[in-house]
Amino acid sequence: MTRDGGIRRPVLAPHTRYRWDKVRKEHQLVFPEEMMLLNEPSAAIVKLCDGRSLEEIVAALKEMFPGAEPEDDVREFLGQLAERGLVNDAAAD
Amino acid sequence: MMPPPTELPRPRALLAEITYRCPLQCPYCSNPLELARYKSELDTATWVRVFEQAAELGVAQLHLSGGEPLVRRDILDLCRVARDCGLYSNLSTGATVADAKMIERLREAGLDHLQVSLLDTEPESNDRLAGAPSYDRKRDAVLTAKRIGFPVTLNVVLHRHNLERIGEVIDTAFAWGVDRLELANTQYTGWAFRNRAALMPTRAQVERARRVVDEKLAASTGRLDVVHVLPDYFEEFPKACLHGWGMVFMAVAPDGAALPCQTAREIPGLEFPNVRDSSLEEIWFRSDVFQRFRGTDWLPEPCRSCDRREIDFGGCRCQAYLMTGDATATDPVCHLSPQHHLIAEALAEAEKPAPPLAFRVMRT
Numbered sequence: 001m002t003r004d005g006g007i008r009r010p011v012l013a014p015h016t017r018y019r020w021d022k023v024r025k026e027h028q029l030v031f032p033e034e035m036m037l038l039n040e041p042s043a044a045i046v047k048l049c050d051g052r053s054l055e056e057i058v059a060a061l062k063e064m065f066p067g068a069e070p071e072d073d074v075r076e077f078l079g080q081l082a083e084r085g086l087v088n089d090a091a092a093d
Numbered sequence: 094m095m096p097p098p099t100e101l102p103r104p105r106a107l108l109a110e111i112t113y114r115c116p117l118q119c120p121y122c123s124n125p126l127e128l129a130r131y132k133s134e135l136d137t138a139t140w141v142r143v144f145e146q147a148a149e150l151g152v153a154q155l156h157l158s159g160g161e162p163l164v165r166r167d168i169l170d171l172c173r174v175a176r177d178c179g180l181y182s183n184l185s186t187g188a189t190v191a192d193a194k195m196i197e198r199l200r201e202a203g204l205d206h207l208q209v210s211l212l213d214t215e216p217e218s219n220d221r222l223a224g225a226p227s228y229d230r231k232r233d234a235v236l237t238a239k240r241i242g243f244p245v246t247l248n249v250v251l252h253r254h255n256l257e258r259i260g261e262v263i264d265t266a267f268a269w270g271v272d273r274l275e276l277a278n279t280q281y282t283g284w285a286f287r288n289r290a291a292l293m294p295t296r297a298q299v300e301r302a303r304r305v306v307d308e309k310l311a312a313s314t315g316r317l318d319v320v321h322v323l324p325d326y327f328e329e330f331p332k333a334c335l336h337g338w339g340m341v342f343m344a345v346a347p348d349g350a351a352l353p354c355q356t357a358r359e360i361p362g363l364e365f366p367n368v369r370d371s372s373l374e375e376i377w378f379r380s381d382v383f384q385r386f387r388g389t390d391w392l393p394e395p396c397r398s399c400d401r402r403e404i405d406f407g408g409c410r411c412q413a414y415l416m417t418g419d420a421t422a423t424d425p426v427c428h429l430s431p432q433h434h435l436i437a438e439a440l441a442e443a444e445k446p447a448p449p450l451a452f453r454v455m456r457t
């Protein structure tokens with residue numbers, strides 16, 4: 001798997017879970033001992049990490065957020081998650 | 094009842110110490126020395142109520158632990174309730190009472206994550222430290238869990254008797270295919286504080302360990318989320334213990350006492366409300382003990398006028414008490430603490446031959 005953000009088919013690592021917090025009204029990426037709070041675009045990215053390709057994720061985001069050019073941000077964000085082992089590359093299997 | 098104050102944070106994590114019973118005797122165990130004092134355990138219905146109240150209060154993560162949580166006969170029911178409440182659940186186990194069937198049932202019951210503790214990568218050393226043959230069972234539990242797709246964290250508590258093998262620990266984590274590795278340096282509370290002189294690594298060991306971890310991880314290409322908790326005695330500043338007292342974390346002990354930190358009972362003079370008598374919401378927002386060290390108003394000097402006071406809140410209260418006898422003191426780990434010499438003395442002790450280990454026992 002690549003750790004430089006060159007991830008092709010990102011999928012959430014098995015020990016992480018996306019969670020909508022009803023009490024605080026916030027998106028969370030939960031894993032043992034910690035959680036990451038997500039804003040709307042990051043939550044959308046995380047929810048798309050189901051094994052589809054990076055290009056497909058970018059295309060889906062463009063539809064959700066018209067006018068946005070999300071590719072660089074997506075790469076950077078997924079690179080950070082992969083670095084922490086929170087996202088894996090299904091294409092690397 | 095009055096509505097909860099909106100300016101206060103809500104808890105994000107609940108540690109449910111459902112029992113202190115345990116078949117192992119780890120000398121670094123963070124459980125209290127006076128284990129027998131807390132023998133009267135909450136029943137299933139009370140734990141269910143606690144989990145439901147926790148979810149309503151804003152808890153996202155439930156950590157089932159102890160003691161050995163798998164000795165509770167209702168453990169599967171408790172996992173199901175956690176799932177039904179929408180909590181992300183983790184269970185920490187010594188894994189000696191978990192056969193393959195039990196591990197499958199835990200998964201079916203909705204447990205999100207399993208954390209298995211290993212004492213050493215050398216089987217004889219693991220078994221000697223645990224006070225019982227346990228290496229094989231721990232390995233089998235991890236392998237079974239991974240075979241059925243259970244996310245697993247391997248937790249290894251590090252100290253003078255196993256720090257030399259930190260590289261082998263990382264190799265083992267890769268070989269067993271775990272998702273996450275906690276390289277947890279011993280926190281000196283409970284039995285670990287009692288055994289501090291026997292457990293404290295030398296500075297040379299700590300520095301070597303740090304190097305080995307960096308090198309190993311730089312060279313690896315596998316998937317592993319590694320959390321390396323450095324021993325705070327060797328740091329310049331203390332840890333932000335639990336992100337601050339009463340800020341995000343709450344523990345409930347086997348007898349129902351609600352604690353701002355799992356080792357807070359070591360501090361004399363604090364009174365802990367019990368979940369048998371009060372709701373978690375009342376306890377979190379209104380009890381004296383959760384207010385006691387919340388925020389920064391109570392801080393002593395030098396913390397009161399320090400730039401880092403919102404970062405570390407003056408460090409760990411239990412450590413401050415255990416080392417200085419005063420729970421309101423600056424954590425002596427901080428190099429600005431007037432009592433920082435206590436840390437230097439403890440470290441000097443570690444350069445001497447280690448005294449014998451005292452194994453965890455429940456005196457009755």
Ligand SMILES: C[S@@+](CC[C@H](N)C(=O)[O-])C[C@H]1O[C@@H](n2cnc3c(N)ncnc32)[C@H](O)[C@@H]1O
Pocket residue numbers: 115121122123124158159160161162185186187208209210211248249250277278279280281282285
């Ligand atoms: C107290 S144990 C209870 C659960 C179970 N008996 C076990 O050992 O996994 C919870 C976790 O804390 C770790 N632990 C115990 N004492 C510790 C200490 N003094 N410092 C850091 N971690 C500790 C254990 O390795 C385990 O992962």
Ligand code: SF4
Pocket residue numbers: 115116117118119121122123124159160161186187210453
């Ligand atoms: S740390 Fe060891 S002695 Fe303590 S509860 Fe866990 S397995 Fe038992």
Ligand code: SF4
Pocket residue numbers: 330331395396397399400401402403405406407408423424427428429430
């Ligand atoms: S003086 Fe207090 S607030 Fe400042 S770094 Fe030390 S412990 Fe933290």
